[in-house]
Amino acid sequence: MKALEAQRRLADITASQWGMVTARQAEAVGVGHLELSRLARGGHLERLEHGIYRDSGAPADHLEYLRAAWLSTEPDHLAGDRLRDRENGVVISGRSAATVHRIGDLREGAHEFTSPDRRQTRRPDIRYRKRILPHDAVVVRDGLPVVTPEQTILDLINDxxxxxxxxxxVRDATNDRLDQDAIASRLTATDARRYGIKSAADLWENILQNAHLDDRSLADEVAAGPIGSLVAEIYLRQLQQTIAKYPAEEVRKLTENILPDSAKTAIQSVLAEAASPRLPALPALEIVRAKLAASAHADNTAVSRNIARAIGAGRIGGSPTAARKADDADES
Known part of the structure; x- marks a missing residue:
């Protein structure tokens, strides 16, 4: 067979497989090993690994060898046919899935695949795990069947x-709308013990803290960004409006009796500059909020609890718990 005819027969296959073809796929259209070797020697094909070739004119990318390995797991079948029944076939998982999703900084060693059937291979660069994946745990990314980012994270923890x-x-995947609740709900005590952590909930919190995605880290991130100053302005103006409802002399007495010097300064600034666009520093006023919400000083009970209730009701960013405590104190 002439080289031009062999290339023509292979073109329909390579066009739908990133420029790649397996030796068995080529044989199915009448292009044998001898013709493949001649095309490779002539520079028309490039041999990627045993039984896998790529059209020399096709672009290469960072997933090239993973694609070749995936094709080699079922060399008789075309990629398009396999993708239509992807959850019942060989699916990319583990570190290899992280590479496809571009999440994390994990160096890929062996190519990792999941199969519903038990598989064995002599190739040291391929690793299989046997399990049946639900339909919603598999997606197609860059033309490859791969477990979802959520399942990828669970695989990494399991490994x-x-x-x-x-x-x-986790942090990288969050930019791709990672479903954190789906991961947290599937973590087990066994997963936690693997890392010497008490519970599954503590394990997930540990991961979020390391990813700077826990509540405190997110709050700090928001505060440090452009929106932080806007939130602080709204918070402080609401605090000004709340304090302004009470006699200034009572509030001053309150600050003198129960608040530390830094908080006294902040409250006095609010009172003195209520009409000014310049606002006191947020950290000092956070101390004010905490102290007011917890205070039950005998001489200023009503003022303290009313302000605590306003704060706790959420009008100036406090916790409803503080309001309930104030209500309970009033009833007693």
């Missing part, structure tokens, strides 16, 4: 990967 690397993967 005992370093928590710092897992946290980086």
């Amino acid at each position: 005992g990967e370093d928590l710092t690397l897992i946290a980086q993967a």
